[in-house]
Amino acid sequence: MVTARALPPAPDAAPLRRALISVSDKTGLVELATALAGRGVALVSTGGSAAMLREAGLEVTDVADVTGFPEMMDGRVKTLHPRVHGGLLAVREDAEHRSAMEAHAIEGIDLLVVNLYPFEATVAGGADYATAVENIDIGGPAMIRAAAKNHDYVTVLTDPEDYDALLAELDAADGATRRDFRRRQAQIAFARTAAYDAAVSTWMAGAIGQATPRRRAMAGTLAQTLRYGENPHQSASFYADGSARPGVATARQLQGKELSYNNINDTDAAFELVAEFDPVDGPACVIVKHANPCGVARGATLAEAYRKAFDCDRTSAYGGIVALNGPLEAATAEEIAGIFTEVVIAPGADEGAVAAFAAKKNLRLLTTDSLPDARAPGLAWRQVAGGFLVQERDAGRVEPADLRVVTQAQPTEAQMADLMFAWTVAKHVKSNAIVYARDLATVGIGAGQMSRVDSAMIAARKAQRMADALGLPASPAQGSAVASDAFFPFPDGLMEAVEAGATCVIQPGGSMRDDEVIAAADAAGIAMVFTGMRHFRH
Known part of the structure; x- marks a missing residue:
């Protein structure tokens, strides 16, 4: 620890x-x-910045003329010099500091305007290792940290969005900056260098194959200050991590009131699930409530997919989030507008869709340029007391060829399609997850129960409730395919599904009692396949 000397x-x-x-x-x-020069501020600059200012007719002193050294080593060395850092770090009222400045011809620097080499953008663009390393800024962060440390005297700007605030401050303080302003800018500056270092260290860990680096850092940029969090007594804010992954953080909001904490969380869940369904294979719709899907379907059109998803659980769909895997058009928008919906997100929306929502002033319509890649690698973070957990995003997927039929009964082609559909949905349902599906639509979903048996019962009850509401002669769970996100530890959960009318089941397998579960399936005359992969989602 450095002990501070008493300073004025x-x-x-x-x-x-x-x-x-x-x-x-x-x-x-x-x-x-130009505004600074008009206020009598002397300008010192480097390289391309100096050239641009001269082209604009401004008088500028090169850093090389200040330091007495030219830029060298491909620009790696230009500001790392006592006449720069002394000018930033000097305590103006301290006699010893003033003496050092006079002895070494160091002039004070009252304002530092620096933004860093575009490392994050370089990496996002797929640059090779050497190019990424070359775009790691050294002099910039060093100057920023020096200026921020000495914020008693120096103002530091790291983002163009603060330029107008500086000029307003100079006008308000008669050509000076006040302590509170400098402190705010110092905090912004330290956060910027921290985020930059986090980006570099995270990239390098991946580039060298270090799956569990000794230290992990994460950073984000404030996207929105929220009215509150999950509940009104909790403050909250939304940060973007700068990645290019399509989603809520990168979406355009075309209409509706401000997104809430729960809106953002639920919309992310809906969009990540609908992205599992490739638009090439046809339209798909997901309806989410409280981060769990309450209806998912494929259809010949988006409107049909929405209707089928809605018919899974009309009660829960009220006030839900709708995600689509294709651009929203008027016909589908008119269907969605029939009930209260919080958010709709889709990769695009035409004028007719926007017009259909115009009367729904509170409905938030979000559009993106594309769907997120469900197979893309990435990290997922979760805070716990005293730390946080980090894991790979669940990008696991099975194909029909990966499945192992373990029963005497063999699934038909139609059953296999429903099994794969139900399995995809179950991946995004909170554990213990049970999903009933028929004709590429969910007909009952059981989520978040401590017992897999309870999830199977709840999903079956939901299916029967919709049969009653729609006047169907039988539960849509009759003839359904059932997915379980993890193995059945006992036959009881499986038998609940059979009693509800399931004719085929997909599950990971791997239980000590697999043989008992298989025997129960054979006795019931249903087909069952093992995936060898589970999808817990807590």
Whole structure:
């Protein structure tokens, strides 16, 4: 620990006389520098930033003229010099610091404007290892941290969105910045370098195959301050991690009131599930309530898929989230508008769909450019007391060729299609998960129960309830395929499904009592297949 030497108190207002500007993102650069120069601020700059300012007719001093050293080593060394860092770190009221500045011809730097090499964008663009390394900024973070540490005297800007705030502050404080403003900017600056380092370390861990690095860091950029969290007494906010994965964080909101914490969570669950269904194979619709699907279906059209999904559990669909795997059009939008719906998300929406929702002022319509890749690798994080868990995203998938039929009865082609459909849905249902499906639509879903038997019973009851509501002669679970996200430890859960009318079952297998479960299936005359893969979702 470094013990602080007693230093003179800093003033509230710090005059801004000299600025160092070195940016990769040159958005708003000329406008900012012109405004600073108009307020009598001397400009020091580097490379491309200096060239742009000169082209704009501004007087600029090169950093090389300040340090007495040219930029060298492909630009790797240009600002790492005492005349730069001394100007940023000097305590203006301290006699020893002033003496050092005079002895070594160090001038104070009152404003640092730096944004970093675009490392995150470089990696996202698929750059090779050497190119990624070359885009790791060294001098920028060093200057930012120096300026942020010495925020008693120095103002630091790391993002063009703060340029207008700086100019407003200078106008309000007669050419100076006040302590509170400098402190806010220092916090933003430290968060930026932390996020940058997190991006570098996370990328490098993956690039060198380090699955469990000694330290993990995560970072995000504030996307939205939320009115509250899961409940009104909880504060909350939404951060984007900067990845290109299509979803809520990258979607465009075309209409509706502000998204809530629960909206965001549920919409993500819905969109990730609907992305499992390739649009090439036909339209699909997912309806989610409280992060669990309450209806999922494929259809000849999106409107048909929505109707089939809605008929799984009309009660739960009220106030739900709807996700589609294709662009929303008017016919489907009119169907959805028939009941209260919180959010609709789709990869696009035409003018007719937007018009159909126009009267539903509170309905949020989100569009993306594409669907997320259900097979793409990635990490999932979950906080626990004193730490957090990190695992790979569940991108596991089985194909029909991977299945093992373990019963005397063989599934038909139609049954196999329903089994694969139900299995896909079960992957996204909270454990213990039981899904009944028929004709590529869910007809009963049991989620989040402590007992697999209870999930099977609840799903069957939901199916019967919809039969009663729709006036059907029998439960839609009759003749259904059933998926279980994990193995049946005993035959009882399987028998609940059989009593509900299931004719075939898909499950991972792997129980100590698999033989008993298989024997029960054979006795009931149903087909059963093992996947060898489970999909717990807690």
